[in-house]
Amino acid sequence: MTLEEKIAHLQATSMEEARAQGNEIIDSYRDALEKVLQDHKVEAQRQSEIRIKTETINAKQQINQSLAKAQLDLKREQSKIQQDLKDKIFKETLELVHDYMNSADYPDFLIRCIRDALTFANGSSMTIYINPSDESLKSSLEKATGTQLTISTEDFIGGVRCVIRDRNILIDHSFKTQLRDEYDKFLFSGGDGIA
Numbered sequence: 001m002t003l004e005e006k007i008a009h010l011q012a013t014s015m016e017e018a019r020a021q022g023n024e025i026i027d028s029y030r031d032a033l034e035k036v037l038q039d040h041k042v043e044a045q046r047q048s049e050i051r052i053k054t055e056t057i058n059a060k061q062q063i064n065q066s067l068a069k070a071q072l073d074l075k076r077e078q079s080k081i082q083q084d085l086k087d088k089i090f091k092e093t094l095e096l097v098h099d100y101m102n103s104a105d106y107p108d109f110l111i112r113c114i115r116d117a118l119t120f121a122n123g124s125s126m127t128i129y130i131n132p133s134d135e136s137l138k139s140s141l142e143k144a145t146g147t148q149l150t151i152s153t154e155d156f157i158g159g160v161r162c163v164i165r166d167r168n169i170l171i172d173h174s175f176k177t178q179l180r181d182e183y184d185k186f187l188f189s190g191g192d193g194i195a
Helices: 003-101 105-122 132-145 174-185
Strands: 127-130 160-162 169-174
Touching: 003 105, 003 174, 105 127, 105 132, 105 160, 105 169, 127 132, 160 174, 169 174
Parallel strands: none
Antiparallel strands: 127 160, 160 169
């Protein structure tokens, strides 16, 4: 082999070796970049899933909060409407009570209440009060029951109140108390009978 042939051979071998090393470096770098790309994709996918999950949870919470607020608003509105209806019903009831007090049956009711109280007192000293609006009935009621009646200073709408002081007993047949008790107990029932 001549010197030129040796140099050409050396150049060819060196170039081939350099090309192989370069290709190896490029392949290694490409593999490293491919791994970085895959890792980046996996991380981006993971973060995307976390973000979707977080946004889904936030959306559900906002929906639940909106539903809870809407339910609360509905309950408040329902409660207000029920209170208005209840007040209207009892206003109409009070008007019916006043109509009853102007009827012929009302004095008989008072007589029955007074007689029941006298029976209960069984001879004990008792003060029987009638409503100030019933003052015109006082003498006829006293005549029918044979007992003295007192006009109350308090307007209890109608009916009678009886006090047996030595036994600390109040017999309350006043319309005011009965209406208040019914008002306090009154509840609107749902369609299934549940209040």
